[in-house]
Amino acid sequence: MSDKKKKKLTPVQQEYQDFAKQREPERPVLKNCLMAFLFGGSICLVGQLISTFYMHFFGFNEKSAGDPTVATLIFISVLLTGLGVYDHIAQVAGAGTIIPVTGFANAMASAAIEHRSEGYVLGVGGNMFKLAGSVIVFGTVAAFVIGTIKVIIMQVLGGF
Amino acid sequence: MIQGRTWIFSNKPSIAASAAVGGPFEAQGPLADDFDLLHGDLWLGQDSYEKAEKKLLEQACERAIDKAGMKKEDIQFFLSGDLMNQIITSSFTARTLSVPYLGLFGACSSSMEGLALGALLVDSGNADRVLVGTSSHNGAAEKQFRYPTEYGSQKPPTAQWTVTGAGAAVITSQEGDLRVTAATVGRVVDMGLSDPFNMGAAMAPAAVDTIEAHFRDLRLSVSEYDLILTGDLGRVGHRIAVDLLDKHGLKLPQDRFGDCGLMIYREDQPVQAGASGCACSACVTYGHVFNRMKRGELRKVLIVATGALLSPISYQQNESIPCVAHAVAIESVGGVGS
Numbered sequence: 251m252s253d254k255k256k257k258k259l260t261p262v263q264q265e266y267q268d269f270a271k272q273r274e275p276e277r278p279v280l281k282n283c284l285m286a287f288l289f290g291g292s293i294c295l296v297g298q299l300i301s302t303f304y305m306h307f308f309g310f311n312e313k314s315a316g317d318p319t320v321a322t323l324i325f326i327s328v329l330l331t332g333l334g335v336y337d338h339i340a341q342v343a344g345a346g347t348i349i350p351v352t353g354f355a356n357a358m359a360s361a362a363i364e365h366r367s368e369g370y371v372l373g374v375g376g377n378m379f380k381l382a383g384s385v386i387v388f389g390t391v392a393a394f395v396i397g398t399i400k401v402i403i404m405q406v407l408g409g410f
Numbered sequence: 411m412i413q414g415r416t417w418i419f420s421n422k423p424s425i426a427a428s429a430a431v432g433g434p435f436e437a438q439g440p441l442a443d444d445f446d447l448l449h450g451d452l453w454l455g456q457d458s459y460e461k462a463e464k465k466l467l468e469q470a471c472e473r474a475i476d477k478a479g480m481k482k483e484d485i486q487f488f489l490s491g492d493l494m495n496q497i498i499t500s501s502f503t504a505r506t507l508s509v510p511y512l513g514l515f516g517a518c519s520s521s522m523e524g525l526a527l528g529a530l531l532v533d534s535g536n537a538d539r540v541l542v543g544t545s546s547h548n549g550a551a552e553k554q555f556r557y558p559t560e561y562g563s564q565k566p567p568t569a570q571w572t573v574t575g576a577g578a579a580v581i582t583s584q585e586g587d588l589r590v591t592a593a594t595v596g597r598v599v600d601m602g603l604s605d606p607f608n609m610g611a612a613m614a615p616a617a618v619d620t621i622e623a624h625f626r627d628l629r630l631s632v633s634e635y636d637l638i639l640t641g642d643l644g645r646v647g648h649r650i651a652v653d654l655l656d657k658h659g660l661k662l663p664q665d666r667f668g669d670c671g672l673m674i675y676r677e678d679q680p681v682q683a684g685a686s687g688c689a690c691s692a693c694v695t696y697g698h699v700f701n702r703m704k705r706g707e708l709r710k711v712l713i714v715a716t717g718a719l720l721s722p723i724s725y726q727q728n729e730s731i732p733c734v735a736h737a738v739a740i741e742s743v744g745g746v747g748s
Contacts, residue, residue, distance in 0.1 A: 263602040270611040273649045275567040331560050340562025356562045364558035367458035
């Protein structure tokens with residue numbers, strides 16, 4: 251991986267790792283990218299259909315239809331997780347099912363289901379954010395940094 | 411007697427009986443007929459995977475004791491290990507059995523670590539009836555070592571599937587058809603690999619080291635054994651082990667050198683590089699291999715159980731994966747055979 255890690259290896263370890271590398275199957279990156287594109291795109295298409303559905307039948311406008319659309323996608327994702335289907339789809343879809351909001355819902359639901367055996371407080375409550383927690387933390391940090399940069403740029407530009 | 415790091419059991423401790431219990435995924439595999447008991451439900455009617463695993467080990471122990479024509483009171487020592495933190499499966503099963511117990515940890519090498527130590531106890535005259543066992547559960551192992559079972563992460567082609575099952579065997583000082591003849595204790599080998607989704611490549615050097623030591627210590631020829639099986643190297647690790655042994659000048663006959671992790675599931679089951687887990691080598695050996703030996707299809711076998719001695723914390727701290735392999739030689743003295 252990183253150069254720092256490689257430096258610590260002894261010559262024997264280095265030789266073995268090169269030996270082993272030649273005999274390991276590579277991740278099928280191209281296929282994974284294509285699948286992620288197709289599945290991710292399909293989820294977005296479904297999202298668009300749901301959004302249009304809410305606008306057409308329930309009088310939402312383009313902006314306000316976002317909330318019920320996301321809620322519906324989350325519901326479907328959690329349902330599929332609970333039924334034990336989501337992880338099988340994800341093995342094929344890869345990033346296609348992790349990146350959209352469905353992946354976030356799956357991360358929370360799967361952790362909640364997994365730790366149900368340790369009770370509601372220490373199990374479900376304590377572990378629900380086990381995977382999703384870092385997304386929230388670093389998402390918030392990133393938003394803060396970007397927000398600060400935006401404000402500074404606006405101030406500087408506004409000053410002229 | 412000891413030669414190098416190999417124990418030679420001159421009093422020939424024998425295997426009175428053994429049992430293998432498996433889960434739903436194992437029931438779909440080609441070795442289904444060799445299991446004593448198969449479960450259709452991954453939960454085994456319990457409310458957690460951890461309890462389900464304990465149930466698996468309890469059942470394997472019960473069956474093995476029963477098949478040996480004994481009662482649990484007859485067992486003098488119970489040696490067991492598993493993958494769970496603080497080896498809870500083994501200890502909780504020992505609580506149920508309420509017999510003198512020694513807990514082991516050798517990760518997936520626990521099966522042969524137990525068999526070797528059990529045979530040593532009997533061979534040295536310090537015990538007459540020893541029960542050895544090990545177990546693993548796919549859901550419980552995934553939960554502890556990786557992500558929640560329903561989490562949608564994509565596994566790379568080098569990943570392996572933890573076997574849901576348990577295996578147990580009763581070793582006695584009385585004569586029997588299956589005898590434990592020797593055991594080679596493994597060294598911990600660490601080649602600096604740190605990817606927990608590529609355990610086969612990490613464990614292969616440990617297996618090679620132990621196999622070489624076994625043949626060197628006992629001065630055996632490569633055709634000595636009818637079958638040599640590694641524990642759970644999977645497709646990737648097995649290939650590396652074959653080439654590495656070849657490179658070191660030990661060319662094992664291709665049709666006699668296999669891996670338990672490549673036997674327990676069908677080709678089309680979605681297990682990526684093969685099976686892993688304590689129960690992998692235990693179920694294949696205590697079920698399939700012993701059955702074949704009893705039928706006279708195999709006379710001498712060498713089981714080399716491989717274990718990756720990592721913890722969920724150690725790999726998150728970017729530590730490499732130390733590995734170990736223990737080998738046990740078993741001989742059939744039945745009338746049939748080649």
